[in-house]
Amino acid sequence: MDIALQAGSSAAPACRCCGAPLRETFAELGLTPLANSYVAPADAARMEPFYPLHALVCSDCRLVQLAEFESPQAIFSEYRYFSSVSEAWLRHAETYSDRMVARFGLNAGTPVVEVASNDGYLLQYFAQRGIPVLGIDPAANVARFAIARGIPTEVAFFSAATAMRLRAAHPQPMLMVANNVLAHVPDLHDFVEGFRILLAPGGVATFEFPHLLRLMQHAEFDTIYHEHFSYISLFVAERIFAQHGLTVFDLEELPTHGGSLRLFVRHAEDAAKAVTPAVEAMRVLERQSGLEGPEAYRGFAEQVVETKAALLEFLLQARRAGRRVVGYGAPAKGTTLLNYCGVGPELLPFTVDRSPHKQGLLLPGTRIPIRAPEAIVEARPDYVLILAWNLREEVAAQMSIIREWGGRFVVPIPRVVIF
Known part of the structure; x- marks a missing residue:
């Protein structure tokens, strides 16, 4: 696929490593907001910017990369990750x-x-x-x-x-x-x-x-x-x-x-x-x-689609069976996952996070509320979807209380696993 033609431009973007024109797609994940641009409830009715999340791979040096839509100053000068x-x-x-x-x-x-x-x-x-x-x-x-x-x-x-x-x-x-x-x-x-x-x-x-x-x-x-x-x-x-x-x-x-x-x-x-x-x-x-x-x-894009389909299948089946699913974690990776898969509060009514700097806010794009971990105990869900799946062992240990009412954990990557 010629990225320059797709974008309506006469020139392909240049690789940030070697300067060669970028024309090969690695993963096309649609439009998403900035991953850590959490939304205050008072701003929930306001528009937020979405940018193409289109990863390209350089045909010469093989660096996989995104275009720079926002400057580092806009992304990192005020940060919510501690x-x-x-x-x-x-x-x-x-x-x-x-x-x-x-x-x-x-x-x-x-x-x-x-x-x-x-x-x-x-x-x-x-x-x-x-x-x-x-x-x-x-x-x-x-x-x-x-x-x-x-x-x-x-x-x-x-x-x-x-x-x-x-x-x-x-x-x-x-x-x-x-x-x-x-x-x-x-x-x-x-x-x-x-x-x-x-x-x-x-x-x-x-x-x-x-x-x-x-x-x-x-x-x-x-x-x-x-x-x-x-x-x-x-x-x-x-x-x-x-x-x-x-x-x-x-x-x-x-x-x-x-x-x-x-x-x-x-x-x-x-x-x-x-x-x-x-x-x-x-x-x-x-x-x-x-x-x-x-x-x-070239084979990576197909894996992405399969992962999306598996997560949606799980969430839809849980909803139709009357099972409640909530999230754990409000990481940047969760923004990509939920926006690409089209998952909103109708399938994931809230997520929780230990960081007080995120609690009370809404996830970018999907507007899923972020609460304190105690909300899981109050809700007693059937499943906890671990969005911060790289910390699955830590999360499962911290929230082991869900086992008391038969709750189970779910990770979405690399495939949906219930445990």
């Missing part, structure tokens, strides 16, 4: 800090910088060990929480210019952390160049992001939303880093967010850190899975 709300994510952060301290010998003389540091959820564990830390986050409302807990935080979008400014004012970090942010930046090259500039000689940067291969294998189309400008494989990441004098020397596969990669990156000239066999093993796996060619990408 990392510390999730106990599982806090455990993930603490385990990471323990391992990095042990592996790289971090101490009071080895500063740590986190890009997209949110509310200080991770840096707090380094600070507790007396390691100097600095957070960088564009959301002033979230940064205030980090600062209040004693985590110095720069309110800024990270870029080459930001890195130059920080390098002049602070010691260069021996560890830089970028958890779930690489996919959120429209200018990948400017962002990565900032790491080259700021990272100390001999230092290490780690990047965590949802792995494109796992997204494809598990039909995780709901992780496609406008905050995520790119969907990344090792194949693409190595190409981007290499253009900025950086080398991936190790990696780990993580279960977070439906399957993520953690890449360990160094300056290219830092030969003391040899490239591990894990990197080559992932290169081989991605190659064997077809990520360097076109066919694997």
Whole structure:
């Protein structure tokens, strides 16, 4: 399909990695609002903007990506996602800090910088060990929480210019952390160049992001939303880093967010850190899975349709049988899932979320109310649809009380499972 002709334009959009024209569809998910643009009840009768959610794949470099319809400033300057709300994510952060301290010998003389540091959820564990830390986050409302807990935080979008400014004012970090942010930046090259500039000689940067291969294998189309400008494989990441004098020397596969990669990156000239066999093993796996060619990408759209059909079939059957279904979680992925599937309050009367910053609001597009978790106990539903399915174990443990009245949990991805 020629995307330029479909859009009525004479020129196809350009790939943000290599600049080639984008003409191949990866997933067409219709029109959706911004995933975290929660609606106040007082504004329920007002219009909200919807944008095409059309993921494309570059025919040259194979980066999967969305067009930039809204600027990062509009999306991230005021944010409602607070990392510390999730106990599982806090455990993930603490385990990471323990391992990095042990592996790289971090101490009071080895500063740590986190890009997209949110509310200080991770840096707090380094600070507790007396390691100097600095957070960088564009959301002033979230940064205030980090600062209040004693985590110095720069309110800024990270870029080459930001890195130059920080390098002049602070010691260069021996560890830089970028958890779930690489996919959120429209200018990948400017962002990565900032790491080259700021990272100390001999230092290490780690990047965590949802792995494109796992997204494809598990039909995780709901992780496609406008905050995520790119969907990344090792194949693409190595190409981007290499253009900025950086080398991936190790990696780990993580279960977070439906399957993520953690890449360990160094300056290219830092030969003391040899490239591990894990990197080559992932290169081989991605190659064997077809990520360097076109066919694997062309089959993804059909998986998306099947997942949508299965979820709607479950919800319709439950309604016709007189069964009540409510949601758990108000994540960004829920916005994509529910808007693409056309699910509103008639099938899902409300969802709940532990974050007080979301309670009392409405989900974007669908206008499904967000309540506190106690609402599930009051409603005693037959099923709880876990929209934050990447936290299914945590949610099932927190809400185990539904078993008392015979309630069951449901996850929609990669397929509808009732347990």
